[in-house]
Amino acid sequence: MPEFCLPIGGQTGQWCSTQAQGKPLLVLFICNHCPYVIHISKRLGELTTQWQQQGVQVVGINSNDAVTYPDDASEKMPAEARRAGYSFPYLFDGEQSVAKAFNAVCTPDLFLFDAAGALFYHGQFDASRPKNDLPVTGEDLAAAVAAVLAGAEPPAKVLPSVGCSIKWRPGNEPEDWV
Template sequence: MPKTESNAITLGTKAADFILPDADGKLYELSSFSEKPALLVAFISNRCTFVVLLREALAEFALEYAPKGLQIVAINSNDAKAHPEETLARIGEEAANFGYSFPYLKDESQTVAKAYRAVCTPDLFLFDAERRLAYHGQFDDARPGNGKPVTGADIRAAVDAVLLGQKPSDKQVASIGCNIKWLEGNEPAPLSHAA
């Protein structure tokens, strides 16, 4: 199966603002979560096998960490015309079916994915209380077919550090998943990587 690795993004980068709807038509923006000391912006999908593998664990993780001060917001940026399972209505069904206690929003224009430089699902961005990027990496090392349990070990360690006012380890393993399904002609330009 094709795999896409998350972009390298400088830690300390400020969270980009957004205004996006959930399936009930409620709009959320970055400031909707300003009270929380940690914010995880998770670009996910309803169909990607990498997300399917961890969605129950993500739901449990959200419930476990909400009382500690973590807010999760999930964003679906996939082209819903080409992939009908990624529509706003289907996002609502997904949230209900898997017990997502966090907002699951639709980025129809894909401008938010571009602002965050998200390229895959899952693509996880953990921000501290100042909404500076503290962690951009994998949920854990489980992948479809590799037999490893889904533990959330990497994201848990990062969130624990942020909630203690500390920096997570600089050794962050890139997330790997399905590529975001871009609208035709909307693909972001490839990043130039310094040698």
């Protein structure tokens, strides 16, 4: 797992990945404005609160360019966290270096690491999307979290995350970005 330290959006202080040492860590690349994130945000807030109580460390990371997308500015992140019910640190990756280190491509993009720091799951929250009328359950990610907590194998079938592309600063796009 890439190590990182990032400021907590719109607040003082920072959070470092070393704080999760010895525990499963769920890293959520999310933002304030993306309809795909907004669509799952309430259920995401509920589930992550439960998982934190079960010993999973959870962090959200907003890597979007706040100049081009002012709704994703650091100072707007605390209000979004309250609206969605996020109980996890919501971090701002203004340099976009952490998104690049993870090869994150969209919001939401979800990475679950086991207690040893090995990637356990990188996939979708569930099959619900804005306007597809499927209920927001979080079942895909929930199954992966249950498996990592039980010491079981990762899910055999993993569908990729779908969402809004990370909004890269002009000239800061990853080399393989199209």
